[in-house]
Amino acid sequence: MNQPNQPAVQSPKSSRLAVPDLISIGIFTALYFVCVCVATLVSTLIAGAGTIFLPAVAALICGPVFMLSVARVGKFGGITVMGVVIGLFLFVSGHFALSFVASVVFPLAGDLIARIGNYKNRVTILIGYVVFCYGLTGPILPLWFMKDAYVASLEARGKSAAYINDLFSQISVGSFFVAMAAILVCGLIGGWFGQRILKKHFVKAGIA
C-alpha cells in the first residue's frame, strides 16, 4: 500500500510492455468490459431500440477506467491491447467480426494520439480517449448491415428501389450521424469526468 506505484519487478524506464503492465491492462480491461455491459443495459433500457447509443453511453462512464489505466501503464501499446482484448471478447461472445476490426483500429489511433503527449499531456489523452471510444462502434455496425439485409430481402420480394429509398434513407443517414456525434460529445464529457476523478482521488493517493 505504501508504494503502489512500483511495478513489481521491472526496470523503471522500460518502454515495452512487461508482464506486470499486461496484468494491469487485463484488470482495467475487465473493468472496462463491465462498464460496457452496464452501458448496454442502460442504452437498451432508456432508449428502447436505441442500441445505437451504446458507444456513447459507454464513453460517458468509462472515462475514469481509461484515465487510470493510461496513468498506470503509460506505455505505447497499452490502449491498443485493451481494445484488442475487448474486441476478442466481443467476437467470442458472438458479435460481428467487423467489431473486432473497429476495436483494433480506433484504439490504435487513440494510442498514437496519446503517445504524442507522452501519456502525460491531458489534452492528447482526452483526444485519445474520444478516438478510443469509437472502437465500440463495432457491435452497432450490424444495425446498418441488418438494414442492408432487409433492403435486399425487400428487393428480392419485388419492391421498387424508390420505395425502399423512401423507407430507409433518412433513418439510416440521420441516425448514423447522430450516433457518431453523440459519441464525440459523450467521449469529451466522460473523459473530462475521468480526469477530474483521477485528480480528485488517485493523484492525491499516489496511485496515478
Added chain:
Amino acid sequence: MPVTAASRRLDPRAKLYLLLLANLLLFFHVDTRGEAIMVALFLLPLFAAGRWKNGLRLAVLYFALLGLGLWSDAVTLDGAGGGSGGSLIGMMDGGANDGGAATFAVTAGHVAGLLSVGIRMMMPCLITGAYAFTTTSISEFVCAMRRMHVPEAIVIPCMVVIRFFPTIVHDYRQIRNAMALRGIAAGRFALVRHPVQSLEFILVPLLMNATIVSRDLSVAALTKGLGIAGEHTCMTVIRMSWFDWAFMAVCTVPLALAIGGVL
C-alpha cells in the same frame, strides 16, 4: 475412442471456426433456407454438450423469429408471388402496386420484418458465441490461443480478464454494503437518482482495489514464472480429433453452397 462427456465437446479451435462461419453467414446475407440449416447445425453441439435448456431457449427464439418473418412477408407482400424467388417481373409490378397499399398492417409488417430479419441474422453468432462461452474452460482457452501463436501480450490480459470478473462482482457487493452502512444510495432507485455520484462512489473503490489486485497478481504471476522467456506449457491438453474436423466440414458445406447460390 470412448465417447465421454469431454470428447463430446469440440476443440476450442473448432469453436472459433464455427464463430467465423457464423460471421460469414452474417456477412454474405445468406437466404432463409441456408440460414435455418446452419442454425440447426450450430445448435447440435450445444445439445451434445448437455446444454439442453440453453439450446432449447435459443431454438425456440429462432423459430419464433422465423415465424414472425414469414408473417411479415405474407402481410407486406399481399400475394405478389412466393418469397425467395422474386423475379424481375415481380420487381416491376411491385413498384406499381406499392402506391396505395400503405396501410397500418403493412407498416406493422415492415417493422416486424425488420426486427425479425435483424435479430434473426444475429442468431447464428449468438448461438455459436453462447456455445463457445459456456463450454470452454480458461486453461483450454489459453492453451488454444498459445497453439494459434497469439502473442503473450494478448494472452495474458485475456487470462486476467476472465480471472478478474468474479473479483469485480465480489467487490461490488462489498461496496454496496459499505454504502448502505453509511446510508448512501440505500433505496431501490437511489443509484439512478444521482447517477454521477453513484458512478463515482462505485467506480473509485473498484479502481482503487483494481490497482492493488493488479500488483498482487503481478507478483504471484512472476513467482509462477509468467515473465520467463521461451515457450510455456499447459496443464490441459487439447487435440483436434476426427470429430472436430468432420463437424467443421459438415458446417462448411451448406454455407459454401448457400453463398454460391446453389442451395
